[in-house]
Amino acid sequence: MEFDDKIPIYYQIKNDLYHRIVAGDLAPGEKLPAVRQLAVDLTVNVNTVQRALSEMVTEQVLTSKRGVGNFVTQDTTKITALKQRLSHGYIERLYTQLHALRLSDGEIVAAIQEYMATTNEEE
Amino acid sequence: MTNAIEITDLSYRKNTKTILHDVNLQIVQGRVVGLLGENGAGKTTLMRLMADVAKGAKGTIAINQETDGTKRRGLISFTESLRGFRPGSKLSQIRDVYATVYPDFSAQKYIDLTTFLQIDDDLELNKLSRGTREKFIIALTLSRQAAVYLLDEPFNGIDSMSRKRIISSIIKWKADDATMLISDHYVTEIAALLDEVVIIKDHTVCTHKSSEEIRSQFGIGVEDFYESVYGGDIHDDEL
CATH class of the missing domain: 1.10.10.10 (Winged helix-like DNA-binding domain superfamily/Winged helix DNA-binding domain)
Known part of the structure; x- marks a missing residue:
């Protein structure tokens, strides 16, 4: 590391x-x-x-x-909570940055869905 | 927390030249501390005074509360230049001298260290490369079960593989309650090894800080901090 x-x-x-x-x-x-x-x-x-x-x-x-x-x-509830905390942090960062680019909430969701669709296709 | 090293109002002059003045330093047992400063700042002299190799300073030095020079010497394992040995000496002969002179020398630790550091102790001293010589000095120094280890620029001019091995051997073999002082003038590669750094500037201790505190307080690495302190970008009132 x-x-x-x-x-x-x-x-x-x-x-x-x-x-x-x-x-x-x-x-x-x-x-x-x-x-x-x-x-x-x-x-x-x-x-x-x-x-x-x-x-x-x-x-x-x-x-x-x-x-x-x-x-x-x-205690798997502790691990689930940790998972939520980590992913919340990533989502918060992503949302803040896209929001700063003046994307609307709807555009953000659409952009993420489109991104997922194309990446899954490539795989 | 007990202090393994306590230096109070230490000053040292050599031929009317000030080498160190008003040095005050406390180091808690078990810590690994980088002693940083430019060449000629007085790092080596400070270590020599601690180990009672150099004498005649004003002030006090206590190692595990012992101020007496001879007793201190028994508690400290100090890297030495090996200049006192014949160039043709076999490494195993030097090991035997160490085992005789130092009651805390562990033959088992020596075997573990020389194996890990890939040193063939059938070799003669004058046949060693710079890197192997430094590795051998480290093996001898760490084979003693000392309270305090003083490593004087152990990474000077050696290849990166040897450096990595030396760093790993320190992590592997330093006992939890043993305290270690490592002098250097370049820290990037050993930054993750250091609990604290002590910066020597203008013949005295300029700052003493925990490495993690430097990262969280200033948002910079240890090397950048050192350069900033030397360059005057970080002022005394910010420390």
Whole structure:
């Protein structure tokens, strides 16, 4: 993973893990690699990884078992909520930008539908 | 949180020339800290004073509360130039010297590190490339189970593969409670490794900040921050 040095690294690690959890690459209940292993894989400081994981434990996206490790939550409502939060963020950005181009709501919906139709055709 | 390093009102002159003045620095145990500054800023001298290799400074240096020079030396593992060894020495002979001199030298850690860093310790010192020599110095330094590690420009003039291996070996083998100070004048490639940066300018500590705080407060990377501080784009009242 390549980091943007202008953004806090723990934040980028969290974001990467959120996406892997929502996409199912990290399944509910799955054990995460050890903190040091994650740090080696990402080539970042161990304390930075620890900070990212602790925050995700506080957010209840991960659960921590003392001396055993960190696990993705088994509570799928938490994962669904996370998915909504992430997609809401993307939609908000897209909507704001298209709105700034003075597209009406109807034009935005039509443009997205047209885009989906052509991309699905190509596939 | 306990401080592994506490430097108070440290000043050092050499032949009437000021090398360091009024240095005050506290570093919490377990942190990895970049010591940044231009060549000649006093980074190496500061490390030499901490490790009691250079003497005669005013002020105090405490490592795990120990101010006595000899005791400090036992707590610190400092990268050295290996200039004291015969050029024809085998690396395994240098390892044996280290194992004898330092009671905290771990033979197992040395094997793990040399294997990971791909060092053949049958080689002789004068046959090593720049990169392998730096890797060997790192292997020796990290093989000690020290409280504090001082790495003086370990990435200077080496190829990027060796640099990556060294960075990985630091992440892999630095104990959680061990504290590490790494000096450099170029930080981009090690930025993600550093919890904090200390910038030395005009012979003293100009700023000491957490890397993540730099990113969130200024929205810039550690290298840009360093350049801004040196170039005067970021002023003291903004720090």
